[in-house]
Amino acid sequence: MTITYKEIHSKLSERLNHIVTAPKYKIRDLTEGKIKSIFGEDSTPIEGVFLISNHTENKAVYVGRSRNMASRIGVDLRATTKQQANLSYKLMILDEYPELNTIPEAREFIYNHFSVQMIKVNDENERAVLQIYAAMELGTIEEFNSFKES
Incomplete structure (x- = not known):
């Protein structure tokens, strides 16, 4: 059964609260097996x-x-090529992190300073709307989240 936009919209604030209050896991410690065990899968x-x-x-x-x-978390955060290492590459090009000159340096910075909070969302439309809503509410649009069309 497809969830309606009204149903998605009515839960956005609650879902965002679930994300920001979910347990934090250091990226360094996350593996596919660990993520699956967190969710009991x-x-x-x-x-x-x-x-x-x-x-x-x-x-x-x-x-x-x-x-x-x-x-997804494993590819983005463990990759060493520009095509796959989206987060690492973005860190390298930001003025805020002038000391990061290579993807391995950026990846090591991520391992030492970044954490992940996760929630299950089974509906693909809800995931899309929630991602944009959360990015806007949390202020990640300018630097890392971009929904610009090409």
Whole structure:
């Protein structure tokens, strides 16, 4: 059964609260197996929305969504190529982090300073709307979340 926009809209504030109050996990410690155990799953992909924060500065950085959070978080945060390492690459090009010149340096910075909070969201439309809403509410639009059309 497809969820309606009105149903999604009515739960946005509550869902955002669930994300920001969810347990924080250091990115360094997250593996596919760990994420699956957090949600009590063993073989099925975990669909959801996640918030990446700089826990050192207590600052929301990025809101993401995925049909398979374990895979998505692993690819974005462990990759070493520009095509895959989206978050690492964005850190490198920001004026805020002039000391980060390579993707491995940015990845190490992420491992040391960033945490993830995650919630399950099974409906793909709800994930999309919630990602945009959360990114706007948490102020991650300017630096890391971009919904610009090309």
